Amino acid sequence: MSERLVIIGGDAAGMSAASQARRLKGPRELEIVAFERGNFTSFSACGIPYWVAGDVDERDALIARTPQEHQQRHIDLRMRTEVLEIDPRERRVRARDLASGAEEWTSYDKLVIATGARPLRPDLPGIDAPGVHGVQTLDDGQALLDTLGDTEGRRAVVVGAGYIGVEMAEALLRRGYEVTVVNRSAEPMATLDPDMGRLVHEAMTGMGITMVNDAEVTAVRTGDDGRARAVATEDDEFPADVVVLGMGVRPETELARAAGLPLGDHGGLLTDLSMRVRGPVADGAIWAGGDCVEVLDLVWGRERHIALGTHANKHGQVIGANVGGGYATFPGVVGTAVSKVCDLEIARTGLREKDARSAGLQYEAVTIESTSRAGYFPGAASMAVKMLAERRTGRLLGTQIVGREGAGKRVDVAAVALTARMTVEQMTALDLGYAPPFSPVWDPVLVAARKAVAAVRAGSAA
Template sequence: MAAARRMVVIGGDAAGMSAASQARRLKSRSELEILAFERGQFTSYSACGIPYWVGGVVDGPDKLVARTPETHQGRGIDVRTHTEVVEIDLAGQRVLARDVDPRGAGDERWHGFDDLVIATGAQPRRPDMPGIDAPGVHGVQTLDHGRALLETLESTRVERAVVIGAGYIGVEMAEALIQRGCQVTVLERGEQPMSTLDPDMGRLVRDAMTGLGIDTVTGAEVTEVITGEDGRVRAVATKVSEYPADLVILGLGVAPETGLAQQAGLPVGPYGGLLTDLAMRVRGHDNIWAGGDCVEVLDLVSGRTRHIPLGTHANKHGQVIGANVGGDYATFPGVVGTAVSKVCDLEIARTGLLEAEAAAVGLKFEAVTIESTSRAGYYPGSRPMTVKMLAEQRTGRLLGTQIVGREGAGKRVDIAAVALTVRMTVEQMTALDLGYAPPFSPVWDPVLVAARKAAGTVKSSLSGA
């Protein structure tokens, strides 16, 4: 009887464990041995839920765990927690794993593989500046990070918090800290918060954050985290000012954690993420796979690779990898860059390209912005909404959509995401048969109002050409 193949997985969260689980569904233990290494104590968890755990909206960490290590073990996946892979030997088809359990001996051991899955995720960006590693400064990427942050909040009197960076993590953590009764200052280097939006839409987010009591300072380049005599953080300095702080959150986004892969000579793209083919196989390597926040993916609108760290993508990557390792066939065609978030009752969404992104790939476009409401204007609870839409000149192909509004605004971006995926024009979008009733939408949904205006602008530009 032939020996079972061995699948080794580095990383025990969404991509890694989805790959392991899917492969196990397709192959028995006698056919495929699955060994997964996770340097933390949790597996298959929702990092996206950490701000809501910190803010007291949901319980954690157990509520944020979809499958525990014990669950995976019961399904025939050998999960080793508190174990970090420190080296990949491609020629020898083996990895070196180290015991990092605080109670352990730090032992190291080589493990061979037939198929290797790299799902090392991403790491919070930590600028190189004085005080950045001081007690009271927290990144937010894993459940261990979330637990450490809560321990600080519960053991220390935190009245003033400073969030460095106003991207998705930054604004969500600002909300969480407001809900805990902190005075919150957000420092953003850019022109407006949410660099994932065009500046004119980011301005709406800034106005709303200010209205919610969040002091939002833009054009603020942080130079130092100032510590007190006890070594803990006491303030954050920019080039022009100083902001008192009992706690600092790093909301500067994340970078692909690919140092281990790069040391092994595996290819990375312009954002530092691993490059794969459509089957999620690392380019140039038949038995090396990668997925999740450590990879770059194809942008279906621009035709270039991007780094978009989202759990939705990671789970799909894992499903594709597991299917292929298990002898089936699957591909991940790419993304259109859809993301949605909120700060208190403000909903923020985007899909496709921003103006700067479209210009960077040489696309000529028309941009329109409309104001509408979430429901029929006369229906109780109707809330304002702003929709911005980009359409390609001449063809009218939808290039991107951004939405900022209150209840009912964010998930409308899914209409545009589908339209982008099938390469619809804005004129074609105006004929979409969307659901209508006064409690849910005006007669013309805001997305269709924007599409109609964009279609008219494209026609006007053609007639004037």
């Protein structure tokens, strides 16, 4: 008796699930059908800014596994085929072949929803004009590269200053553009506290990028040829030969919503720890993972939506193990992220000050300056480390790092400490790697922990 596993979405979460399930069960035991509406599978969306920058030579380098490779592994992958409806009562999905327009119902024993996220694209005048680009898909990346190749002008406006925004600012700067970043928040990188975002702001200004904060875009102005020529805010207008949108993403869950599946406060699907969709409608037969789900924030104690390829891959592994007859769970996240803009590295994990307040936590916050290597070692680069610890208990709540080479991945120490629910005092004793080319004798994370210990003590005495 063969079971049928149906997968909606051919990217990281969906195809990791397919591959893992196939590893556990052969084609006689488990039939796997996967629907992908686009032209590609298993590609690295996070790599697009580096392709645009020229770090990565060609599109195909970003493809981890092609449709053909999946098909060779006995996965019935149907490209350019869009699922239009999930019918959980009858356990079937309705899909349309985008070329022929033909529609067909496919029944499932188990279903994986891996529909990803869609970029925010506010309904503003001119937003769809030629010269305005998203950077979500490989097609988006190619279209942007085509525009950059066609355009004489050298002025670029990036809307949004999150990870995509700052990475695209670097990419365009390195391609010789005058770059303006227009950002609705007080500082870039709103995933950091504003005092740390300020450091990013100053560094980007130092790189020659024009930073416009606290500014809401009201329209994209177009020229006589209909192409984008400027980005307008309430107070100002910024000339643009090319406009890149990096305003964040929302879970792509319209199918799930229409099917009556449970969505969280951020619009993402809600699953249990095995990544199985909760509730009676799913009836234990539907799993979901990747950018379309919400995940438990282990520090905050609630669900969040975090679109990251590394989580999507983990979800896929967990789902694949479970639908393949094994057992695995995804316990949650602590909110780790790292990025860079030119030589500036930006990292964060855990809660920001406003998150801690929102979670009902009282905290002490400290910031220190240190270096990536022993101070006397060539290339020792400065970094700022901000650390939040719970008042009285001293439990680590979050860490943010802004610095140069060697700064970003230090956040992993805090990420593991958060997972283990360590106190900042426990952290001061951590046995981290030390040698002059790698760290000062007190690693910057430990320096921050020591200052946090002192703040917690002072706060407890008060």
